[in-house]
Amino acid sequence: MAAGLAGVCLALAAATAAPVQVPATRFTLAWTHSIEKTRWEEDYAIQRTAQGLRLLALDARIRGSGAGMEPPAGAVLRDGWYVYRPSTPSLEELRLTRSPFTADYDWCVDGRCRPLQDLLPADGGVTRLWPCEVRAQPGR
Template sequence: MSSCLMIGAVALALSGDRFTLEWTHSVEKIEWREEWIVNRRGLRLLKAWVKGSGAGMEPGPNAVRDGDWWVWRPNLPPQPELVLAASGATPSAWLLCDGDDCREIGAEPGEAITLRPCPES
């Protein structure tokens, strides 16, 4: 089953119902990754990974070590949208991946980028 994700005003057809976001923290320079699922109720965070800890980068309470990563399953309700800062202060853009297809978003300073499920047609 495929889903659709709005990135700002652009619709992106996903190959399934999941995508990952990856980025490097602007201050701590620590890598972070999240797996999200898209459905009618919103965006639900399934799993998170972080390669260390620091200011605002602490692993979740049930995190376990897997190689270089701390991995856990956050317990959050579905979110209607995600707002990603595009400050230009981070060492890399946000990397949004749908399977093996990845694209950078927010590489240049500018307005925040909003991700949300596509409106139902």
């Protein structure tokens, strides 16, 4: 049987509702540091392996530096951004803490960003994000 369409599933950790499915094989998660007000961005790809779908961290950027948020060794300052390749192994899941006291994550695909809230409203707790097979969208 042919592999399905890879994408991302999102669900609130405290909820039992079905996950939101997003057809995207590459995306960026971005946020603003709550104290330093500095933008962070991480690029991910969905990777199909013998063990199943995995998240692969491709590149990351920090717009400046500040207390407790020094760029990792090997980061290069380019146009005001510290750019580096994360040393994180491929992941089964990301767990995103979404506080009502800070701005939400941005979800970016093909250079277009929107608040993660547009895909899945936050509950003030943890949101799970993992690679999954998504159902084909009607009309596509």
